[in-house]
Each structure stands twice: as C-alpha cells, then as structure tokens.
Amino acid sequence: MAELSEVLKQATGVLAARGEGVHLIDEEGRRYLDFTAGIGVTSTGHCHPRVVAAAQRQVATLIHGQYTTVMHRPLLDLVDRLGDVLPAGLDRLFFANSGSESVEAALRLVRQATGRPNVVAFHGGFHGRTVAAASLTTSGTKVRSGFSPLMGGVVIAPFPNAARYGWTAEQATEFALQELDYVLQTVSAPADTAAFLIEPVLGEGGYVPATPDFLAGLRERADRHGILLVLDEVQTGWGRTGRFWGHDHFGVRPDVLITAKGLASGFPLSAIAAPAALMQQAWPGSQGGTYGANAVACAAALATVDVITEEGLVANAAARGAELRGALEEVATRHEQIADVRGLGLMLGTEFRTPDGAPDGAAAAAAQQEAARRGLLLLTCGPWGEVVRFIPALVVTADQITEGAAIWSDAVAAAAG
Ligand code: PMP
Numbered sequence: 191m192a193e194l195s196e197v198l199k200q201a202t203g204v205l206a207a208r209g210e211g212v213h214l215i216d217e218e219g220r221r222y223l224d225f226t227a228g229i230g231v232t233s234t235g236h237c238h239p240r241v242v243a244a245a246q247r248q249v250a251t252l253i254h255g256q257y258t259t260v261m262h263r264p265l266l267d268l269v270d271r272l273g274d275v276l277p278a279g280l281d282r283l284f285f286a287n288s289g290s291e292s293v294e295a296a297l298r299l300v301r302q303a304t305g306r307p308n309v310v311a312f313h314g315g316f317h318g319r320t321v322a323a324a325s326l327t328t329s330g331t332k333v334r335s336g337f338s339p340l341m342g343g344v345v346i347a348p349f350p351n352a353a354r355y356g357w358t359a360e361q362a363t364e365f366a367l368q369e370l371d372y373v374l375q376t377v378s379a380p381a382d383t384a385a386f387l388i389e390p391v392l393g394e395g396g397y398v399p400a401t402p403d404f405l406a407g408l409r410e411r412a413d414r415h416g417i418l419l420v421l422d423e424v425q426t427g428w429g430r431t432g433r434f435w436g437h438d439h440f441g442v443r444p445d446v447l448i449t450a451k452g453l454a455s456g457f458p459l460s461a462i463a464a465p466a467a468l469m470q471q472a473w474p475g476s477q478g479g480t481y482g483a484n485a486v487a488c489a490a491a492l493a494t495v496d497v498i499t500e501e502g503l504v505a506n507a508a509a510r511g512a513e514l515r516g517a518l519e520e521v522a523t524r525h526e527q528i529a530d531v532r533g534l535g536l537m538l539g540t541e542f543r544t545p546d547g548a549p550d551g552a553a554a555a556a557a558q559q560e561a562a563r564r565g566l567l568l569l570t571c572g573p574w575g576e577v578v579r580f581i582p583a584l585v586v587t588a589d590q591i592t593e594g595a596a597i598w599s600d601a602v603a604a605a606a607g
Contacts (some may be wrong), residue, residue: 201226201569202562209236212586214567223594224567230425230537232395233452234497235583241455241493248489257285257483263566266486271495272463275434280447282469285461285483289450290318291422293459295477296387296446297322299464300418303471306384307342309420310373312349312366314395314573316389317422326387329395330573349392350404353530353541359401367407380415385446390436391515393425396572397532397539397579405442418445418468424460425537428452429498429584432508432535439534454495454567503584510586511535515593518580525602527553536584539577551575554604561601566594 204222208215212235214224227233234241248264255262269283276283284299286292297309309326311317316329325341327333334340348369352362374380386408392398412419421444426436430452433439445468450460458481498504515531518540522528527542527550542553551574558568558578571577581595 199239201558202567204562204567211235211238212583212590220565221595222565222567223582223590225580225594226567226569227581227583228456229394229451229569230430230581231451232456233428233430233503233584234455234494235585236456238455238493238497238585240497241490244489244493245457245486248486254481255483255485256480258478262485262488264485264492268483268488268495271492272461275495275499276463277435277437277444277447280463281317282460282466283463284472284477285459285488286470286479287458287481287487288318288460289422289448289485290320290323291479291482292424292448292450292462293317293323293326293387293422294320296324296385296420296448296462298476299446299462299469299472300385300420301343302473302476303468304384304416306382308345308378308383309343310345310347310370310378310383312385312386312388313346313391314351315350315400316392316394317387317389317424319368319459327394327594329392329571345373345383346402347373349395351392351398352401352475353396353398353532360403363401363403363407366404370407370411374411374415378412379512380411380417383415383417385413385418385420387422389422389424389426390440391426391431391534391537393537394571396516396541396577397537399532399534400440402440402442405440409442412445420446420448422448424450425506425546426447426448426534428494429504429507430502430537430581431533431534432511434504436534452471452498453479453494454487454491455497457484457490459484459487498584501585506586507535507584510582510584510588510591511538513588513591514538514580514582514595521595521599521602522545524599525606527606528602533579536580536582536586538580539571540580541572541577543576549574549576554578556605557598557602560605561597564597564601566597566601568598
C-alpha cells in the first residue's frame with residue numbers, strides 16, 4: 191500500500207466525490223457550499239453541463255493532438271474565439287498547462303525579446319512553484335525555502351500595499367513608485383530590465399488590489415525605458431474580479447498577459463498573450479511542451495468562454511461580489527479581530543489581526559475550519575495565513591451568497607469563542 195506524501199497540505203479535510211455548480215458533495219453525501227472553486231479555477235461551477243458536453247465530445251474524438259506535431263481543431267477554434275475577449279492588440283497566443291509554466295514562458299519571451307536579463311517583480315506576489323516562478327514569488331517563504339539558489343535576475347520592489355501599513359491608496363502608490371525609481375537607479379538599470387511583472391490584485395499574498403495610479407506609473411516607466419509590462423492574471427482573469435480581466439479595473443494596457451485557472455473550468459490549460467510584433471521575437475522552437483493546448487482542455491476552454499459570455503457571468507460576479515462584500519463588512523463590524531475586508535468582484539478577503547495589530551493566521555484558520563465544519567469551504571492566504579478568502583464560482587446565486595454569509599457569521603462567532 192502506498193500513501194500520499196505529507197508535503198501536501200489539506201485545507202478542508204473533505205473527500206470530494208462529486209461537484210455540482212457551487213457545491214461539492216463528499217463520499218457520505220454531505221453537501222458543501224464551495225467558496226474555493228478549486229483555488230479560483232472552476233468559475234463556471236463544478237461540471238457545468240456545457241463544459242461537460244464539450245469535453246465528452248472531444249474525449250471521444252481526439253484526446254492528444256500534440257501541438258508541435260500536428261494542429262487540431264479545438265486549439266484553432268479556441269484561438270479564434272479568444273480574440274473576442276483578449277485585450278486589443280494581444281492577438282498572439284502560446285499555450286501551456288499551468289500558471290507556473292506560462293509565467294516561465296512569459297519570462298523566456300521578455301528576456302529573448304529585449305536581450306535584457308532582469309525582471310522586477312513586486313513584494314507579496316505569487317507566480318508559481320517552478321524555479322523561475324518561485325524566484326518571482328514573495329507571498330511567503332514556504333514557496334522559496336529549501337529551494338535555493340533560486341534564479342538570478344529577479345529584483346523585488348514594493349507593491350502599493352495600503353492595507354499593510356494602514357496608509358491611503360495615494361500614500362501607498364507614492365511610496366511604491368518612489369521605491370521603484372530607486373530600484374531602477376540602484377539595483378537594475380532600465381537598460382538591464384526586461385520587464386515589470388505584477389498581479390493586478392495580489393492573490394496568494396493576501397488579496398490586495400493594486401492602485402490605478404501605480405499601474406499607470408509602471409506603464410509610463412515601461413514606455414519610457416523600453417521595459418515590458420507583464421500582468422499575471424492567472425487568478426484575476428475570466429471575470430473573477432467582476433470585469434473580464436483584473437486590469438480592466440485599472441485602465442492599464444499590458445504587453446504580455448498571463449492566464450490560466452478560470453480559462454478551462456478545471457482542465458489544465460494556461461496561456462500567454464502578446465502582440466504579434468513582440469511574440470515574433472521569441473526564438474523559434476524555444477517554447478513548447480508535450481501536453482500544451484491539450485485537445486480536451488481546449489474544447490473545455492471554448493465552452494467556458496461561451497458560458498462566461500453568454501450566461502452573463504462577469505456581471506453576476508460584480509453583483510454577487512457586491513452583496514458578499516456587504517455581508518462580510520457587516521460581520522467585520524461585530525468582530526474586532528477582522529481588520530479589513532477587501533478585494534474586487536468575487537475575489538474577496540477578510541484579514542484577521544490580534545488586538546495589538548499583528549497578522550493573526552491562527553484566528554483566520556480557526557474561522558476557516560469552523561466554516562468548513564458548518565458546510566462552507568474557504569481558503570486562507572497572506573504571508574501569515576491571516577486572510578480568509580471568498581472565491582465562489584461565478585455562477586453563484588444571491589441565495590447562495592446569503593447562505594454562505596450566514597455560515598461565515600456563525601463560524602467567526604464560534605471560532606472567537
Ligand atoms: N500566478 C498566480 C497569480 C497564481 O495565483 C498562481 C496559482 N495560485 C500561479 C501563478 C501558479 O499557477 P499554477 O499553480 O497553475 O502553476
């Protein structure tokens with residue numbers, strides 16, 4: 191008999207047997223309201239009938255085409271369809287299987303295209319667990335520790351994290367831009383800097399939205415110095431934030447967009463998108479992979495785009511997100527240990543602090559565990575695990591938001607004792 195490695199952490203203890211929309215059902219038949227969505231992946235809900243039908247059709251037709259050997263119809267159709275939802279001008283795509291792989295692909299592209307070695311990433315960012323992606327990740331040392339030496343050519347600059355310092359958005363923006371200029375003057379000269387790589391909303395690092403002025407400042411510096419602006423929208427894409435892309439909130443134009451998670455409703459698929467003139471500078475044959483753009487994953491992604499656009503899921507994320515936020519804020523007024531409620535759309539977090547203002551991972555975990563016992567599945571994030579996050583599928587209804595919020599209210603009260 192073999193066993194799973196202990197290295198895998200289990201957030202809920204649930205043995206999932208089936209998924210239906212916003213619910214997971216365990217082997218005993220107990221139903222859980224799933225506000226984790228497989229870490230923000232199953233945005234169309236578990237097993238959406240149109241995604242299931244598309245995948246079933248494809249699985250019986252062609253499972254593995256292998257896109258560096260032959261082209262296949264699901265990939266061509268998906269590329270065509272993505273043109274409707276990608277930011278204007280980002281019309282060249284490359285596909286891989288995971289967020290981390292697409293981060294690596296973006297890194298390879300910006301280094302090859304600019305001939306410059308360094309990338310500036312931002313403090314609290316999460317970009318994945320492969321060596322390059324972990325090197326760019328500073329959401330917590332657990333991703334980096336015991337894995338050194340990590341990749342060189344990475345410089346970390348401050349993120350405009352107003353919540354962390356108790357600052358206004360303006361103060362946080364001014365500080366972060368000043369420090370970025372200092373970094374460009376003292377650590378990585380513009381001529382050595384290939385790209386700025388940033389999440390529009392810090393995900394694993396604690397659900398902290400960037401500010402419009404900060405992203406505008408990055409864009410301006412990027413244009414001035416020939417530096418590329420890479421947005422990691424692995425967690426913020428596909429309607430999660432109440433707009434199709436996270437950056438739609440900020441009015442900033444990326445040079446490279448990284449996407450994964452919500453793209454294929456749970457099938458492993460990720461992509462980078464960039465303008466043709468940039469993508470053509472990738473060295474021929476330098477990007478690829480055995481499983482990239484798997485035919486079943488592409489068929490599922492195509493159905494996912496249709497469901498998101500035709501069923502109005504982006505608008506639903508905005509409306510349900512506003513309701514959930516209101517409910518979370520109401521709970522916060524009754525519990526002093528909840529220091530902040532923040533996020534965009536259906537990407538919301540609630541931060542716990544001790545009475546003396548320190549991040550309180552233990553209190554967040556206690557509330558999250560209590561919620562799981564009461565049938566509401568949640569995850570934590572943040573460097574100390576101090577933030578409980580709420581990321582239901584975008585198909586969530588108003589009644590399900592009310593039900594989830596009521597469980598949350600009881601769970602926080604019970605955990606506080
Ligand atoms: N970037 C961001 C913003 C993410 O949230 C994640 C996953 N949480 C990744 C990259 C890595 O994606 P994957 O786990 O699919 O490699």
